[in-house]
Amino acid sequence: MKFDTVIIGGGLSGLICGIRLSQQGQRxxxxxxxxxxxxxxxxxxxxxxxxxxxxxxxxxLASIDELIRQAPEHPYAKLGKDKFLDMAFTAEQFFKGVNISLKGNAKQNHYRVTPMGLLKPTWLSTQGFASSNINESLPWKKVAIFNLIGFLDFYPQFIADEFLKLGTESDIHLFDLPDIEHLRRNPSELRSTNIARVLDKKISELAEILNAKSNGCDAIIFPACIGLESDALHKLEEAVEKPIFLIPTMPPSIVGIHTQQYLHDYFLKLGGVYMLGDSVKKADIEGNKVVRLYSYNHGDIPFTGKDVVLATGSYFSQGLIATSDRIYEPVFNLDVSYAPDRKEWYNTKIFESQGYQKFGVKTDRSFRGLLQGQAIDNLYVSGAILEGFNPIKEGCGAGVSILSALAIAESILSK
Ligand SMILES: Cc1cc2nc3c(=O)[nH]c(=O)nc-3n(C[C@H](O)[C@H](O)[C@H](O)COP(=O)(O)OP(=O)(O)OC[C@H]3O[C@@H](n4cnc5c(N)ncnc54)[C@H](O)[C@@H]3O)c2cc1C
Known part of the structure; x- marks a missing residue:
């Protein structure tokens, strides 16, 4: 099977790279x-x-010089200052171009509300989610926080307590809908995805409940368990009398699943081919180029492409595998940077930076993967699998996945 570019891994990074390349006519x-x-x-x-x-x-944007000084192997340092600025702006335009509406810009972090009701800085937030432009207060004097009776992945009291510290009062309302009853028979069924499947179809009943109990409040706060269907939240916003804002619940994430599905469908509309449920297991490399890729489902039938992008994520997605004594990349066995002494992999103070979080695949400054120290000409490495950054401590996870994907697409297209 012959393509212009073969992308391994279809999360945020692989999808953005695939869409960008397909927009320019690549197969x-x-x-x-x-x-x-x-x-x-x-x-x-x-x-x-x-x-x-x-x-x-x-x-x-203003902190990039200092980041490059402190972390020369950081993916943003590999981009360099000018490219980092350019790619951050390109990313914002990219989302607008594919009709994903996000709040925020790279010149000024804003603050999202976490599932515990705390404010955390971020770059871009899905429209309709609770946020504030400053970290000392919220934009409401009083809110009505709603939750479904028995839904344990959302914590109205914690949120109300944190909101009060920021000067915002809350009324908490627990509500019920008869159509949810069948989920309640088994506590493990009362999860955000199952609830969303029901609520997305019960907008007017839900709006009636929210309107009846939000008098005297500036805004309605609702768990993010609505909106698997594209227009459900929009319909609810139109049907309620107060502005409504979502707060993320414990996983699974409705907004994340929706984004994944949306980008997947967008890629298909551009003519891309997405093979879900298949894994690339090995590759033939000849003359410093990847020439064939083999997957579990396609056996002896190889995938070929002028370029290959490895976007298989970190440990979480098995793009990196950790054993008791080594960390390796399982498809190409690319060079991985990690501390040889296992004690440096972790810190017993669990909230401190953990060594393993910075380990990843080594690349040159163009994100081409290194094999025994040598860059493979047509193999680019994108996203969470990269070395040199700590997505949790530095708060840069999605940024690295998005910016590296866009930069790699640009390199491939400029060939
Ligand atoms: C649980 C979790 C939550 C996060 N939440 C946030 C957040 O809210 N905000 C934020 O900024 N960052 C967040 N991050 C950071 C995150 O790493 C990035 O945001 C980003 O989504 C990672 O995208 P990715 O495409 O690089 O990797 P992934 O999303 O991990 O995708 C890799 C994909 O590759 C596939 N794959 C792996 N091996 C193979 C193979 N051999 N063949 C074929 N396919 C393969 C996997 O199945 C997976 O679909 C989170 C990270 C984790 C782990």
């Missing part, structure tokens, strides 16, 4: 084993919240 295939990190997403994309030395960042 691309994405081969992806299964769920991606988007299925657990907060609904916000982080670009850079904290520098490696712990300094908080409010303007990611």
């Amino acid at each position: 691309c295939v994405i081969i992806s084993s299964g769920q991606s990190a988007l299925h657990f997403s907060s609904g916000s994309f982080d670009l850079l919240n904290v520098l490696p030395d712990g300094t908080e960042v409010s303007n990611p």
Whole structure:
């Protein structure tokens, strides 16, 4: 099977790269084993919240010089200052271009509300999610927080307590809908995805409940368990009398699943081929080029492409595998940077930076994967699998996945 570019891994990074290449007329295939990190997403994309030395960042663009100084192997340092600025802007335009409406920009982080009601800096947030432009207060004096009776993945009291510290009062309302009853028979069924499947079809009944109980409040706060269907939240916004804002629940993430599905469908509309449930297991490399890729489902029938993008994610998605004594990349056995002494992999203080979070595949400055120290000409490495950054401590996970994907697409297209 012959393509211009073969992309391994169809999460945020693989999909953005595939869409970008397909928009320019390339014939691309994405081969992806299964769920991606988007299925657990907060609904916000982080670009850079904290520098490696712990300094908080409010303007990611203005902090790039210092990041490059502190972390020369960081994917943003490999991009370099000018390209980082360019790719951050390109990313914002990319989302507008594919009709994903997001709040925020790279010049100024805003603050999203976490499932615990805390404010956390971020770059771009899905429209309709609760957020604030400043971290000392919220934009409402009083809110009505709603939750379904028995839904345990959303914590109205924690949220109300945190909101009060920021000067916002809350009324908490628990409600019920007869159509939810069948889910309640088994507690494990009362999860955000199952609830959304019901609520998306019961907008007018839901709006009636919210309208009846939100008098005297500036806004309605609702768990993000609605909106698997594209227009459900929009219909609810139109049917309620107060502005409504969502707060992420514990996973699975409705907004993340929706984004994954939306990007997947967009890629298909551009003529892309997406092979879900298949895994690439090995490759033939000849003359410093990947010439054939083999997957579990296609056996001896190889995939070929002028270029290959490895976007298989980190440990979570098995793009990296950790054993008791080594960390390796399972498709090409690319060079991985990690500490040889296992004690440096982790810190017993669990909220501290963990060594393993920065380990990843080594690349040159163009994100071409290294095999025994040598860059493979047509193999690019994108997203969470990359070395040199800590997505959790630095708050840069989605940013690295998006910017590296766009930069790689640009390199491939400029060939
Ligand atoms: C649980 C979780 C939640 C996160 N939430 C956020 C957030 O809210 N905001 C934020 O900014 N960042 C978040 N991050 C950081 C995250 O890494 C990025 O946001 C980003 O989504 C990662 O995208 P990716 O495409 O690089 O990798 P992934 O999303 O991990 O996708 C990799 C894909 O490759 C597939 N794959 C793996 N091996 C193979 C193979 N051999 N063949 C074929 N396919 C393969 C996997 O099945 C998977 O679908 C989160 C990370 C995790 C782990």
